[in-house]
Structure formats: C-alpha cells, structure tokens
Amino acid sequence: MTAMNMIEALNSAHDVMMARDDNVVVMGEDVGFFGGVFRVTAGLQDKYGRSRVFDAPISENGIIGVAIGMATYGLRPVAEIQFADYIYPGFDQVVSEAARIRYRTAGEWYVPLTIRSPYGGGIFGGQTHSQSPEALFAHVAGITTVIPSNPYDAKGLLISAIESDDPVVFFEPKRIYNGPFDGFFDRPVTPWSKDPRAEVPEGYYTVPIGKAAIAREGQALTVLAYGTMVHVAIATAEANGIDAEVIDLRTIVPVDIETIEQSVRKTGRCVVVHEATRTAGFGAELSALVQERCFYHLEAPVQRAAGWDTPYPHSLEWAYFPGPIRLGTAFKKALED
Amino acid sequence: MADKIERRNRPALSLHVPEPDARPGDEPDFSRIQIPAAGSVPRPDVTAQPAETHPLCFTMVRVLDDEANAVGPWDPRLDPDTLRRMLRDMMMVRAFDDRMYRAQRQGKTSFYMKSTGEEAVAVGAAHALDREDMCFPTYRQPGLLVVRDYPLVDMMCQIYSNRGDKLQGRQLPIMYSDRAHGFFTISGNLATQLPQAVGWAMASAIKGDSRIAATWVGEGSSAEGDFHSAMTFSGVYRAPVILNLVNNQWAISSFAGIAGGELTTFAARAVGYGIAGLRVDGNDPLAVYAATLWAADRARSNLGPTLIEHFTYRKEGHSTSDDPAAYRPQGAGEKWPLGDPIQRLKRHLINLGEWSDEQHESLQTQLSTEVRAAQREAEKQGVLVASTIDFPHDVRTMFEDVYAEMPWHLKEQQAQMAAELETKRK
Ligand SMILES: Cc1ncc(C[n+]2csc(CCOP(=O)(O)OP(=O)(O)O)c2C)c(N)n1
Numbered sequence: 227m228t229a230m231n232m233i234e235a236l237n238s239a240h241d242v243m244m245a246r247d248d249n250v251v252v253m254g255e256d257v258g259f260f261g262g263v264f265r266v267t268a269g270l271q272d273k274y275g276r277s278r279v280f281d282a283p284i285s286e287n288g289i290i291g292v293a294i295g296m297a298t299y300g301l302r303p304v305a306e307i308q309f310a311d312y313i314y315p316g317f318d319q320v321v322s323e324a325a326r327i328r329y330r331t332a333g334e335w336y337v338p339l340t341i342r343s344p345y346g347g348g349i350f351g352g353q354t355h356s357q358s359p360e361a362l363f364a365h366v367a368g369i370t371t372v373i374p375s376n377p378y379d380a381k382g383l384l385i386s387a388i389e390s391d392d393p394v395v396f397f398e399p400k401r402i403y404n405g406p407f408d409g410f411f412d413r414p415v416t417p418w419s420k421d422p423r424a425e426v427p428e429g430y431y432t433v434p435i436g437k438a439a440i441a442r443e444g445q446a447l448t449v450l451a452y453g454t455m456v457h458v459a460i461a462t463a464e465a466n467g468i469d470a471e472v473i474d475l476r477t478i479v480p481v482d483i484e485t486i487e488q489s490v491r492k493t494g495r496c497v498v499v500h501e502a503t504r505t506a507g508f509g510a511e512l513s514a515l516v517q518e519r520c521f522y523h524l525e526a527p528v529q530r531a532a533g534w535d536t537p538y539p540h541s542l543e544w545a546y547f548p549g550p551i552r553l554g555t556a557f558k559k560a561l562e563d
Numbered sequence: 564m565a566d567k568i569e570r571r572n573r574p575a576l577s578l579h580v581p582e583p584d585a586r587p588g589d590e591p592d593f594s595r596i597q598i599p600a601a602g603s604v605p606r607p608d609v610t611a612q613p614a615e616t617h618p619l620c621f622t623m624v625r626v627l628d629d630e631a632n633a634v635g636p637w638d639p640r641l642d643p644d645t646l647r648r649m650l651r652d653m654m655m656v657r658a659f660d661d662r663m664y665r666a667q668r669q670g671k672t673s674f675y676m677k678s679t680g681e682e683a684v685a686v687g688a689a690h691a692l693d694r695e696d697m698c699f700p701t702y703r704q705p706g707l708l709v710v711r712d713y714p715l716v717d718m719m720c721q722i723y724s725n726r727g728d729k730l731q732g733r734q735l736p737i738m739y740s741d742r743a744h745g746f747f748t749i750s751g752n753l754a755t756q757l758p759q760a761v762g763w764a765m766a767s768a769i770k771g772d773s774r775i776a777a778t779w780v781g782e783g784s785s786a787e788g789d790f791h792s793a794m795t796f797s798g799v800y801r802a803p804v805i806l807n808l809v810n811n812q813w814a815i816s817s818f819a820g821i822a823g824g825e826l827t828t829f830a831a832r833a834v835g836y837g838i839a840g841l842r843v844d845g846n847d848p849l850a851v852y853a854a855t856l857w858a859a860d861r862a863r864s865n866l867g868p869t870l871i872e873h874f875t876y877r878k879e880g881h882s883t884s885d886d887p888a889a890y891r892p893q894g895a896g897e898k899w900p901l902g903d904p905i906q907r908l909k910r911h912l913i914n915l916g917e918w919s920d921e922q923h924e925s926l927q928t929q930l931s932t933e934v935r936a937a938q939r940e941a942e943k944q945g946v947l948v949a950s951t952i953d954f955p956h957d958v959r960t961m962f963e964d965v966y967a968e969m970p971w972h973l974k975e976q977q978a979q980m981a982a983e984l985e986t987k988r989k
Pocket residue numbers: 255284286308312315703751752753780781782783784785811813814815877881
C-alpha cells in the first residue's frame with residue numbers, strides 16, 4: 227500500500243494494465259512526452275514506447291473515432307479527452323458508433339474502449355473547463371459511465387473499465403485530483419495523503435463497475451452522490467449534525483439500484499445531488515427510480531440539489547457550485563415532517 | 564478479439580509517431596526549416612485562379628530581409644506613420660502581456676495567455692483590414708483589439724472578472740468580446756469560430772454587404788473537424804473570408820508534426836479545397852500586412868476565400884498553466900530563425916531614417932506608463948478573489964442571458980440563489 231492522490235492512482239492503473247496486456251494503448255492530446263496536462267499519463271511513454279502511448283492531433287472526433295477503430299481490431303485503447311468540455315466534437319462517434327456497434331452487429335464487433343476525461347468545476351476554469359456532462363452519456367444506451375470519488379476507487383474502477391468489453395466513459399472529478407474537497411472553499415485543502423481512501427495497492431486489483439459504496443452510514447436520510455459531491459455531502463451532513471447515509475454511486479449507468487433501494491427503505495428520505503445542471507440531470511433519473519421503487523417507504527418528496535441551469539460562470543463560481551448551503555437546505559427539506 | 568489470421572511472409576508493420584527535432588536538454592534545432600530569401604516569391608494578381616497561388620503554399624512570402632529592408636513584389640510600401648503605428652501596436656501588446664502575466668502571478672486573476680513573438684500576426688492583419696471587417700479570433704489575437712483602440716482598461720477588467728467587466732465575469736480571462744470593435748466572442752472550444760466566420764461572410768454576401776470576415780486558428784486546432792467544414796463551405800460558396808492559420812510550431816506540448824505538418828505545410832491544405840493559399844513569414848509585419856491586403860482585395864472582389872499560414876513561433880508557455888521547459892529546449896524562442904517582429908520593424912524604421920533607439924526607448928517607457936495607469940484604473944473595480952462570497956457581480960445576473968426571456972425555473976433558481984447568499988452571509 228502507498229498513499230496516492232487521484233492522479234497517481236490513475237497513472238498506476240494505466241501502468242498496471244499496460245504491463246499486463248500489450249493490447250492496452252493510450253492516446254490523447256498532450257498525453258505522450260508531456261504526460262498529460264494533469265500528469266495522469268506521466269512516464270508511460272518512456273516506459274511503454276511511442277507506439278503504445280502517443281500524442282493525438284487536437285481532434286476529439288478523430289481521437290474517439292480512431293480509438294473505436296483500434297478497439298475493433300482488438301486493442302483496448304484508453305483515450306484521454308483533455309477536459310470533458312471538449313468531448314462534444316467526438317459525441318457522434320460515441321453515441322452513434324461506440325455505443326451501438328455491438329448491437330447493430332449482433333455481437334460480431336464490439337468496442338472495448340475507455341474514454342477518460344477530467345470533469346467538474348471548482349478550479350476557476352470558466353465555462354469551458356468546468357462542465358459535468360455525465361447525463362448526456364447516461365442517456366445513451368450502450369455506454370457505461372463511471373465516476374470515482376477517491377484514489378482507491380479511481381484505480382480499481384479504471385482497471386475494470388479497461389477490462390470491460392464495452393465502451394466506458396470515465397469522468398474524473400478534477401477538483402479532487404490532489405485532495406478531497408468538501409465544498410468549504412474558504413478552508414485549506416487537505417491532501418489525499420491524510421486520507422485512508424488514498425491507501426492504494428501498487429499492483430492489480432479491481433473495483434467492480436455497477437456497484438455503489440456507502441461512503442457514510444446513517445439513519446436519517448439517504449443522499450445519492452458521485453464524484454466531488456460525495457465529499458460535499460458528507461461535510462454537509464456533519465456540519466448540520468444530520469445522520470445522513472451518503473451513497474457514492476461510482477457508476478451511474480448501470481446504477482446500483484439494490485444499494486439505493488436498501489438505503490431509502492431504511493431512511494424513508496432521499497436527496498439527490500450533483501454538480502451538473504439540474505434540468506434533465508442524472509438526478510432526475512435517480513429521483514424517478516426512487517419514486518417508482520420506494521414510493522411507499524418515502525416520508526417526504528425526493529429533493530434535488532444541483533448546479534443551476536446556467537453555463538458555469540467564472541467569477542461567480544462559488545455561487546454556482548452546489549456547496550454545503552444548497553445541500554443543507556435540501557437535506558433539511560427532506561427531513562421536514 | 565484480434566482476428567486470427569495466417570501470417571504470410573510479409574514485413575511487420577510499425578506505427579509512425581512524429582517527434583520534434585529537439586527536446587529538453589537538446590540544443591534548439593531549426594535546421595529543417597527552409598527560409599527563402601525575402602522578396603523572392605512572386606505576387607500573383609489578386610484576380611488569379613486559386614491554382615496560381617498554390618506554389619506559394621510551399622514557400623514563404625517575406626518582405627523584410629536580413630538587414631530589415633523591405634524588398635520584392637509584396638512590399639506594401641506603407642508610409643512611415645503607419646509603420647510607426649504598427650510598431651507601437653505590437654509593443655503595446657507585449658507591454659500589456661507582460662503586465663497582465665505578472666498580475667496573474669500575483670494572484671489577481673486565474674489565468675493568462677501571452678502572444679509574445681507572434682504580435683505581428685494580429686497587428687499586421689488588423690492594419691490591412693477595414694475597421695468594419697469582422698474578426699473571429701482565438702485567444703492569441705489581442706492585437707486586433709489594440710489596433711482598433713479598444714480601451715486597455717476594459718480588457719483588464721475582463722481579465723480580472725471585476726465589477727467593470729462588461730461580460731459580467733462569465734468568461735475566462737482574455738476571452739474578450741466586443742461587437743462594436745468587430746471582435747467576435749472567443750470560445751474556449753477550439754476552432755468553432757472557423758465555420759462561424761464563413762457563415763458571417765456568407766451572410767454578408769447574401770445581403771449584398773461589402774464587409775468581409777477574417778478568422779484565426781492555431782496549427783494545433785486546425786486538426787478539428789471545424790477546420791474542414793470551414794474550408795469546404797468557404798470554397799463552395801466562395802465566401803468573402805480570410806482563414807488565418809497561425810503556425811506557431813507548438814500546440815500545448817505537441818509540435819506541429821502532430822497536427823499534420825511533418826511532411827507538408829499547413830498552407831498546402833488550400834490546394835485540396837481549391838481555394839487560394841499563401842504562406843507568410845509571420846514575424847514579418849509587412850508580409851502579414853501584404854498577404855492580408857491581397858486576400859482582402861480578393862474577397863472584396865467576390866473571388867472567395869484565402870487560407871494564409873502565418874509561420875511564427877510561440878516564444879513562451881502556452882498559458883500560465885504550463886512550463887514549456889518540460890517539453891522543448893529552453894531558450895528555443897531566442898533562436899527562432901525568423902527573429903522578433905518588433906525588432907525587425909524597429910530596424911526597418913531606423914533604416915528608413917524614420918526612427919531611432921532613443922525614440923524606441925521613450926515609446927517603450929510611454930507604453931509601460933500607459934499600461935500601468937490602465938491597470939491602476941482597472942483595479943479600482945477589483946481583482947479576482949477566488950475564495951470569497953463578496954462576489955464582484957450580483958448573483959442574480961448569473962441567470963440572465965441564458966435565454967432572452969427568463970423561464971420560470973430560472974426565476975425560481977434565481978430566488979433560491981439570493982436566499983442561499985443571505986444564509987452564507989450569516
Ligand atoms: C475542442 C478543444 N479541445 C482541446 C482544448 C484544450 N486546448 C486549449 S489550447 C490547446 C492547444 C491549441 O494549440 P494551437 O491551436 O496550436 O494554438 P496556440 O495555443 O499554439 O496558439 C488545447 C489542446 C480546447 N480548448 N478545445
């Protein structure tokens with residue numbers, strides 16, 4: 227075990243998989259010699275050579291299309307999109323191609339592709355370095371969407387994603403690359419090294435796709451979260467003395483419905499949180515699922531706390547971000563009567 | 564899933580991945596760059612068929628020679644006042660960049676990008692265009708605003724996202740927008756402005772207007788599909804647009820070879836689309852001016868688009884977020900064989916007997932004083948403070964302009980946000 231931050235853990239996942247399987251190749255903008263703008267692929271080109279780790283032209287459409295071609299040959303490409311905000315030029319290749327090739331060929335071809343991309347705000351990146359587009363991918367049949375919230379899960383989930391025979395969109399909450407962020411932006415950030423979830427085995431292990439984790443046990447209400455918001459939800463519960471059960475979904479599609487149902491049946495109350503814009507966000511799906519399946523156990527309407535339905539503003543970042551006050555308000559509402 | 568195939572007696576394939584000539588620790592190596600003598604490239608008539616320009620895509624239009632004299636058919640023969648103003652504008656961009664870069668380092672804003680070494684690209688073009696022509700730039704053409712006398716204080720307020728920022732703090736620093744100055748809103752998403760510029764130009768043609776459009780893109784971003792769309796549409800409809808491709812040799816850490824420049828030029832792409840193409844020494848403000856004027860005259864005569872590759876060098880980091888020493892030799896910018904645009908124009912003016920070291924020195928001081936004064940003025944309206952809820956803008960403004968009319972759900976969220984801020988203040 228070594229203490230790793232998210233970046234080191236993700237780097238280690240690449241390293242472990244490239245050593246185990248020479249079908250694993252890595253490509254993306256600046257991922258080669260430079261090792262990626264966030265350093266996730268640092269050292270890999272040196273170790274595995276230029277034909278397995280290489281820079282791509284600035285064309286997300288090209289990156290994803292080419293990666294699909296490699297995957298259909300039999301490779302397991304890991305494609306980095308530098309920021310989730312830049313994935314859209316490649317959207318057609320994801321939605322119309324990667325997602326459907328297995329289906330339209332009745333399994334003759336399939337696409338073992340991992341698309342990694344840093345997402346989310348909290349770094350003063352303005353409108354185009356802050357978005358959370360996970361719901362767009364969750365909406366596409368055939369795509370698995372994974373979002374880790376700590377170094378241990380990041381590595382284990384990325385290994386599972388690379389081993390998956392289907393395309394996985396793997397969003398990395400960049401605000402917590404270096405340390406968990408609880409939403410209190412005016413407090414100093416603690417590095418991952420002080421956190422037990424940063425104890426990461428050096429070798430191979432997996433964290434299963436489709437399995438949530440209980441990040442904080444509680445009795446009073448269930449909070450469904452993923453990515454950075456897991457930490458904000460825990461901090462909000464603690465700041466308000468609310469005995470919330472915080473579920474870290476880890477995979478949003480296919481979502482771990484069993485864990486969700488069990489928790490909501492126990493608490494009878496549910497809040498759904500995400501940083502993405504609220505309307506038609508993944509929270510809408512979660513809220514519908516809870517309502518359909520746990521209606522008679524619910525003692526209050528399901529609440530949503532999310533980013534506002536606006537682009538991510540630069541100077542008003544902390545007004546946009548769903549921090550402890552927005553979450554606290556939703557928690558309290560879910561606890562009424 | 565790899566198909567099991569019988570391996571015939573054929574050679575094993577291998578993947579080619581381009582590598583730059585020098586990496587950190589190596590001596591900068593520009594030996595592969597071919598630089599034709601200034602004045603050696605012919606100047607086709609503005610009405611020439613596109614094909615006549617295609618040989619020019621493989622050489623380089625240069626006006627200023629090694630002694631900084633203007634030579635050859637592309638010499639735009641500008642009067643000394645215009646030359647001095649161009650020099651002043653390039654020097655202003657540099658002085659502004661230095662000041663704002665420092666402000667970012669002092670924590671007064673989140674981000675900054677300089678255009679050091681490539682000031683001639685925007686400044687030369689803006690002087691050749693009409694003031695009414697419409698520009699669709701990237702983040703590396705603040706020179707367009709400087710030439711068009713956009714107030715420095717307004718640029719700085721945008722950089723600080725402060726109370727004086729007309730964009731209300733919504734955009735990342737340097738992503739300016741100003742309709743009155745013909746400067747289209749800069750997008751963080753690369754290359755999107757190219758087809759938009761073509762569309763604007765098509766609209767101008769549809770309406771029988773006389774204004775043309777110009778757009779810029781980095782060589783790295785020219786790999787995006789939007790570049791292809793812009794080339795296709797502009798060629799098909801002969802849109803009155805100038806497509807400037809700024810080849811400053813580096814994207815972030817990837818060199819021009821990764822963008823497709825290893826065995827050909829970027830200007831050469833004009834050939835395949837059947838449009839006019841030029842390749843110019845981007846560190847030669849007179850060459851940039853002359854090529855732009857040529858393309859503009861052509862567009863104004865309904866003869867369609869021109870792709871211009873500006874061959875230059877990104878002297879400093881990509882932005883305040885990277886250190887170029889991690890991927891290319893240190894000091895490479897100093898060794899760039901095409902020199903520095905400001906020094907070249909300065910020498911040229913001195914050769915003409917229209918400038919002196921003393922005048923240069925005193926202009927430098929004057930510009931620096933101007934920039935500092937603007938900075939003091941801008942900072943009266945605040946600087947970016949990252950961890951406060953004393954926001955520079957009323958939080959209610961966040962919900963405006965999402966739509967022309969605010970729908971019910973945004974009104975509700977706006978009220979929730981106001982309440983949230985009250986709670987935060989307590
Ligand atoms: C669609 C998209 N992909 C990736 C990025 C990230 N990015 C920002 S600038 C940049 C490099 C651009 O290089 P180039 O086009 O050569 O322009 P230069 O910065 O050299 O002027 C990259 C990859 C982005 N902003 N948008």
